Amino acid sequence: MKREERKDFLAEVEAESKLESENKNPKEMNMTQELAEAIHLTYVQATHLININGVQVERHLREKTDEITTTCDQDQAILNCFKDKLDSCIKAREFTFDVTELTEAIQRVCLYIVRWLNRERNMNIDVETTARRKSVESELAKALSLADADDISPLMDLFGIRIINHEGIHDLCILTVKIINILCKPNYPDRKAFVTYAEKNFNELQKAIIKYVLSLPFELIPVTRKDNPEDFDPSQFPEIELPTRENLEVLKPLLGIVKNYLLPKKNGYQSIHAILALSANSPELAGVKIEFQFRTWKMDNHAENNINASHDVHKDRVKQYRRIFTLSEEEQEKANIRFFNNDKNVHNDQDGIHHAKAFACRRMNPIS
Secondary structure (H helix, E strand, O other): OOHHHHHHHHHHHHHHHHHHHHHOOHHHOOOOHHHHHHHHHHHHHHHHHOOOOHHHHHHHHHHHHOOOOOOOHHHHHHHHHHHHHHHHHHHHHHHHHHHHHHHHHHHHHHHHHHHHHHHHOOOOOOEEEEEEEOOHHHHHHHHHHHHHOOOOOOOOOOEEEEEEEOOOHHHHHHHHHHHHHHHHOOOOHHHHHHHHHHHHHOOHHHHHHHHHHHOOOEEEEOOOOOOOHHHOOHHHOOOOOOOOHHHHHHHHHHEOOEEEOOOOOOOOOOOEEEEEEEOOOOOOOOOOEEEEEEEEHHHHHHHHHOOOOOOOHHHHHHHHHHHHHOOOHHHHHHOOOOOEOOOOOOOOEOOOOOOOEEEEEEEEOOOO
């Protein structure tokens, strides 16, 4: 994207904001061209410094971005809030390797739980799991959307694990409850039964991973839906399978704590979302949060192919704001980001700047 095209592009962002504001709360969409340009310039400065270590990057970034201002007080407040969140995003990169390792270890334990259920509980679960890290662009777009909405909450789901059961809502509900019980409830019978099975049936490496993950003080962070399940019209999506009363009864211990989208959103989106966090007294990575998404294969297919991953107003804003962080060809050449050439494909973007970084994809089936 050439420099002259950039101005036209940012003008489009402002036009989109105005159009959205006509249909939604204006506070939810508030992006002037001046603010968009200021935020984009702030991000460009960050790309020049992103590989400087530790506290240095925060100091240098503040020095370079303090002079970036806007003429409108409201825009300046949003810009200042975004700069604070940008500092937090960059600082969090110091722990990226450790959190990646932790997320992959948790993913492995989830697969071991599937094996336990298949062999000890005579289930027939076939899952595909993906451990991934959100792209930097998407992370910052979410930070900006929170700044624009006067939301001071931190980013919650930079890392995540998606677990896709090939078929069956009932088995999906059982698997969700078992995984959360084993990870978060030390004295729960499920954990004791799983550990007993693991001691007899897993190798030393697998047992070491299980011991490490279960030694950490995980907490389940309550999250709730903001939409109304009654907005869903089954006649528009006759192919969507709805949960039975028996399915919801299995999930009952977690209702009010996880986001239960088994009763679909208006656009047909289905999933179960849960956020696990290491407690403040954890000996390592205290406060780190990892989002889980549990789906059947049909749910995942609908979400990825029919919805375009924009489930709600918040995601729409993230999609819109993400465009502000798209670097021009000239800006990409000047960026000091290792393992990043451009945003054309994942191979040229191995640091996860534009594309989400899936760092572990594993499957467990009944014969594994």
